Amino acid sequence: MAMWLDIIIRSAMAFTLIMLITRIIGKHTISRMTYHDFVASITLGAITGNIAFNTHLKTWHLILSFLTFSGIVYLVSFISLKSRWSRKWLAGRPTVVIEKGKILEQNLRKIHFSLDALNQELREKDIFDPQEVEYAILELNGKLSVLKKPEYCPVTRKDLGLTGSAVPQFPVELVMDGKILTDNLRQSGLTTGWLARQLREHGVSAEEVCYAVKGTNGELFYDLYEDRIRHPVDQE
Known part of the structure; x- marks a missing residue:
């Protein structure tokens, strides 16, 4: 078989495999990248790349490795879903970085999160003044969740007494x-x-x-x- 044809077939096979496994593992792997998901995506990507281009290794050996690792990933995901203890160990825990308006420098140091990075995350949430924040938590996927102080929270329809208005329809x-x-x-x-x-x-x-x-x-x-x-x- 010509080398170029072999690479085309292997690449198509690698793409099909990674798409199937992604569908099986679930959307949560894409929406939130935890420690476990990060390691899994890197390893599966490396194996898939070898399937596509590394003609020195046998295709079926690589596919066996890919399927074995995919099975491990699926099993770990299943265990994490059933066990809160294992979920904490595999995915970690959210970290409070601002509590009652105070920046917790010790927690920042534990997760190697700088003040510059914290300010950037706040700005991305349209918060340019840290004194507006009551609580800030760095989630498992690396995103920052923020609870503003009451005086800085936006006015809602309930605050204006408009709770009886019509419910919006789904577009x-x-x-x-x-x-x-x-x-x-x-x-x-x-x-x-x-x-x-x-x-x-x-x-x-x-x-x-x-x-x-x-x-x-x-x-x-x-x-x-x-x-x-x-x-x-x-x-x-």
Whole structure:
């Protein structure tokens, strides 16, 4: 077999394997990267890379290694789900870095987290003044959770006495890339005729629409293929 064809087949096989294992392990591995997930992703990535390009090693040996390690990862994930003790040992614990408005320098040193990094995380949450923070916790995935002091918390609808207002609806996509999503229409109790009437009221046809969604307020939002903007902003 030609070398280039062997690499193509191995690469396709590696991609298929990593996609299957990712689906089996679950979305949580992508959304939150703990110690266990970090080690697993690095090792699986290394084995997958060898499957794709390392022609000096037998493919089936690498696949066996990949499947074995994937089984270990799945087993560890299952054990972590069932046992709180093992979950703490494998994933670690959240670390409080600000308590009652005071920065806990000792905790920062334990997790090798600098004040510069803390300030950056706060700024990413639109907090430029640390005195606004009551509690800050560094989560298992490395993200910072913040509880502001009461005087700095934003006003809610409940504060304004607007709790009796209508509950927002879940947005429903009706047109995507110019194609009407009939399944979404049917599940929402709508018809293509209703959509056509709504668009006619705005003076457009379905053929002109690139994207349309029934928003949280129940109103139709649409975007046309032709933007009709004379001088669009183009950042290079």
